[in-house]
Amino acid sequence: MPNDTLIPAIGLVLIGRNEGERLVRCLASVPDEVSAVVYVDSNSSDDSVQQARNVGAHVVELDLSRPFTAARARNAGYAALKAMGVPLDFVQFVDGDCAIVDGWVAAASEALVADPGLGIVTGWRAEIHPDTSVYNALCDFEWHRPAGSILTCGGDMMVRVPAFDGVGGFDDTVIAAEDDEFCVRIRKAGWKIERLPLDMTRHDAAMMRFSQWWKRAVRTGHGFAQVGDLHADYFTRERTRAWFYGAVLPAVAAIGLFVSAWIVLAVLGIYVLSYLRTTQGLMQEGLPRPSAMRQAVLLSLSKLPNVVGMLTYLWRRKRAAPMKIIEYK
Template sequence: MTATIAAVAIGRNEGDRLIRCLTTLKDQLDRIVYVDSGSSDGSVQAARDLGVEVVELDTSVPFTAARARNAGFEALKPGGLPDFVQFVDGDCGVEPGWIAAGLSEFEGQEELGIVTGWRSEIHPDVSIYNVLADFEWHRPAGEIAACGGDMMVRCDVFDAVGGFNPTVVAAEDDEFCTRIRKSGRRIIRLPQPMTRHDAAMTRFSQWWQRAVRSGHGFAQVGDLHPDYFVKERRRVILYGGALPTIALLSLVFTAPLYLIGVLAVYALSYLRTVRGLQREGLGRSMALRQAVYLSISKFPNLIGMARYHLRKIRGSAMRIIEYK
């Protein structure tokens, strides 16, 4: 019996990126649901013009990617759930042949819950921020702990774990994958192009906000799953919080040796990061540049972590942190 599959695309004000996304999907499968999170750029009508089913989220409830993906999955049920669903973000185009490759990997592997592939940037040379994103996407193939939002999932597995957690506003894909693994299912990344992404990051402020969002994800997902993002949280607390505090106190109490020690720790961390990037295939010049941003990222990460905990203490809604 031939496996059935549908796609759920999500987006908000993606413009031409959304049209590209939906067109690449229509080239590979028939059933597509687009979930819109309050767009004001004509995205809803553009999707309908392409013959795609559209779900418009209630604007009175905070938007999250998790909530949007869940709504898309629910919209598939009236027509009968397929065997698999391909989730994709509206700023990504799906590579030709990906759907067939993903389905093929599932054959004979009932314990396999998620299949993903490689995402890459469409315009990696537009800015250093796009270069950073492109390098971030290209992770090793094989069995993995988690993947991004572009993924092919067994529908019965999705239902069994309750879908995405709609309250998680960043790293919701990591949180979902963690529950998939804890249910006894495996996650595989194929060594094959899956999607082409358009980060459209050209300003430092966009990169900073994206790093704040990552920190929020470290904290929230780490709160839900204490065994996840452990190293990431420790690095942020050390390099974004503890060391700057020691440096400040050394200035207040005129203790220059402590300040020198802090600077030495940062220097050693930077050099280790450069060497690590070179081992992963980056040239020396690019490794030196990217290591600067990876070092700086601990500060916006800390802001994001603090923002999560403040929201939790106050009982505030967890609202998305946008960088575009």
């Protein structure tokens, strides 16, 4: 039911799976402005459920009847908040590997109160340990995007309740980029999305190995394909670049091995030019040259696992197979 006072009623949905100490840190960061907390657990094998109960959070444990997805978990948490019968104007969603920055919830709710046309507000996410690995550093750079009016945002967001209800929440079947897909429908419903120039959450990617980065990039590619299938006008550039650099050029190079070495050299030249442009672009965005050069390598290579993820989605769709999550940690 709506809140009739001038102070907005804010609920919080926290989702997680085997987050351990990261979840403890997240629970401890929940501010006093939040009137109700729901933790949604996706079959953790650690003590996540008990840790959430220890601090008084309402716990929802997802069953195994359907594949786990972040979208399904967020919807279940939102439904639990509604079922609790507490006044609810806005809902803050946060992932269990994040901690909420002091002052964020108050600032986000003030922005929503000030502009009734805003459906979603988000802020800046940052890595807790950006210097631990090049993969964490890449995540930290990805999180810090320009503030202002935006098209989509990540899963850490504060949402106006009528906006969430109006679009029917998240799509449970989308296993990656479900936040992008949700934001696309929010905007199509006439709501605005804004990124405030404020720190919002501290994230712990805990990505230390190449194999973890690869799986994360595969998941990203799956998101490109699945969300692009649902909204043909979204992720078009990302899908085109992935197919070109991750599939077409390798195929041309393979043919060149049997036809002409010049073809192989031409393909290598295209990759080198792309790498140099990426490095230059990262430097223009503020990264020092050494960091830009390292991250450009990963961004250039990412098209290969992106294609793996896109093909995985297409294969699953063709076979009408379940869209199971791709975990990297």
